[in-house]
Amino acid sequence: MDILKQRILKDGKSLPGGILKVDNFINHQMDSVLMYQCAEELMRLFADKKITKILTVEASGIAPAVLVGYLAKAPVVFAKKATPKTMDKHYVTTVHSFTKGRDYDVLVSKEYLNAGDRVLFIDDFLACGNAALGMADLCRQAGADLVGMGFLVEKSFQGGREKIASAFPDLRVESLATVTGLGDGTIELK
Amino acid sequence: MDILKQRILKDGKSLPGGILKVDNFINHQMDSVLMYQCAEELMRLFADKKITKILTVEASGIAPAVLVGYLAKAPVVFAKKATPKTMDKHYVTTVHSFTKGRDYDVLVSKEYLNAGDRVLFIDDFLACGNAALGMADLCRQAGADLVGMGFLVEKSFQGGREKIASAFPDLRVESLATVTGLGDGTIELK
Incomplete structure (x- = not known):
């Protein structure tokens, strides 16, 4: 997706340790209009x-998910990193x-992830694929059918796509921008 | 906002300790279409x-904020509860x-909260008002002009509105649904 790639080149920062800093428009400050356009593209890919x-x-x-959910007219569930007082029975990974x-x-x-x-x-990111595999495990526990994974940005040099493909060969995985390498202040895009 | 009030009465649960559980449609599973409608109403109130x-x-x-941001064509900043590796200088409260x-x-x-x-x-919630006052403090540190606060649900019996009004008498504070009391399995709405 060209508009996202251009923005990564303009505002993204390559930091030591394979970190791509995009907190200007994705994960601290969010460009909500760009994110809506990304959601439209993800919706098209999984229509x-x-x-x-x-x-x-x-x-x-949460931000890209709620926009995709709005376009899909589907409820959005966000997995939590701590157990709220108000949560009863849950799946955990x-x-x-x-x-x-x-x-x-x-x-x-x-209550919110079910068979059927x-x-x-x-x-936002596909990197090593660990969060993605964790979500797949939650779906498996619930008996839900995982039909796709969509990411704003993929870092293809960190092996996430291969890990997912190895576990779920038939799963459709889409990314709107793929970073193939991060150098000393440089960002390489596919 | 009637549609939100009806949904609170239908799917909200009153739990001991003044807790209103709305994780069916607001803060774990989200009704993204309802949330978009809430964002439109908040936008209208602060137009x-x-x-x-x-x-x-x-x-x-994050979910209501990104939708309001999309409608306002404005960037959305979410304050973080932990310091990311990639964050340099920051305001904290x-x-x-x-x-x-x-x-x-x-x-x-x-970088993302500035004078001007x-x-x-x-x-999502106005209860005791502590998060709201914290955000006001971040704005004060940045020299930014806080012009309003908008909430999906207010629990009017926990004093948040009064606390905000005492600190910022001229600030516009809007809630789309106001819960006036939580009883043993009952929810009272204004």
Whole structure:
């Protein structure tokens, strides 16, 4: 998606350790108009999938997910990183965070992920694929049908796509911009 | 806003300790179409305020904020509860969470909140008003002009509105649904 790629080149920053900083327009300050356009494109890519539910994980997946959900007229569930007082029975899985360098549990209430759901997972980044595989595990526990994964930005050099393809060879995985390498202050896009 | 009030009466649950559980449609599973309608109403209420920036706090404020931001064609900044590796200089304030029963720090990068910004704070709940006052403090530190606060649901019996009015007598504070009391399984709405 050209408009997103141009923005990454304009405002993204390559930091040491394979980190792409896009907090000017994606994950701290958000360009809500650009994000709506990204949601439209993701919707187009998964239009044939008869999606009944959007799944994401807090916090930076929520904005693209709610916009895709609005366009799909589907409810959006965001997995939580802590157990709220008000949550009863839930599914839980453990995810390793690349940027934070630690494991954390993510949870979804059993009320909101069910057998029969056709789930599209939406997130801001595909990097190592750990959050994505965790969400797939939550769907498996619920007996829900995971029908696709859509990302704003993929870092193709961190192996996430291969990891997902190895576990789910038939799953459609789409990214709107693919970063193939991060150098000393440089960003390479596919 | 009638459609939101009806939904609270239909799907909200009154839990012990003054907790209103709305995780069926607001803060775990989200009804993205209802949330878009709420954003339209908030936009209408603040249409005269010449807003240049939407401010919220992760995680459950993000969805309504990004929708209001989309309608206002304004960037959305969400304050973070932990310092990301990639964040340099930031403003920080301490907020007491009523539901979690503890204090936590929230941060905004100095890059994304500035003198000259006309800021609308958006959140899912107004209860004790602590998050709202924290966001006002971040705006004060940045020299930004806080021009309004908009909430989906207000719990009027927890004093948040009074606390905000005492600190900022001229600030416009709007809520789309006001809960006046929570009884044993009952919800009273204004």
